[in-house]
Amino acid sequence: MSAKHTLENMVRNTWLAGLGSIESSVEALSKSFDAAQEKSNNMYNELLTRGEEIQSKINDTKVDIEARGKNLIGIVSGESHQEKLAKLNATIDHLTTDVVKLIEKHNAAASATKQAKIANKIAPKSAVKTTSQVKPAVTKNKVTKLASAATLKKAP
Secondary structure (H helix, E strand, O other): OOHHHHHHHHHHHHHHHHHHHHHHHHHHHHHHHHHHHHHHHHHHHHHHHHHHHHHHHHHHHHHHHHHHHHHHHOOOOOOOHHHHHHHHHHHHHHHHHHHHHHHHHHHHHHHHHHHHHHHHHHOOOOOOOOOOOOOOOOOHHHHHHHHHHHHHHHOO
């Protein structure tokens, strides 16, 4: 073999090795790119599924909140306006009765307090005097006046 032929062989083999190296790098990059693309697609699909689940939960919560709100204000109750008015009137009547009872109870308590005050004025006082002369706490005239005044106040 001549030097020329050997040199051509070396150049040719170097060229072929370079081509093989480039081809190998292209294959590795292609595999890496395909793996990255597959991983990206899998991640996208996973995120898509999770997003759909979250959207479903949001929609369920929205429907639940709307139903609660409508129930709260009585839109979905299925009752006619007349039935709702009848219930409202019954509630008002019940509350009116309760208010009347409370007023009567308050008036009775106030009346009892007034009567107790009058009784305290009429009843003899139990004060002990240290002097030798003890005067009666309430005279007969005072008792008569207080009793007649109490009777007059009760009369309408």
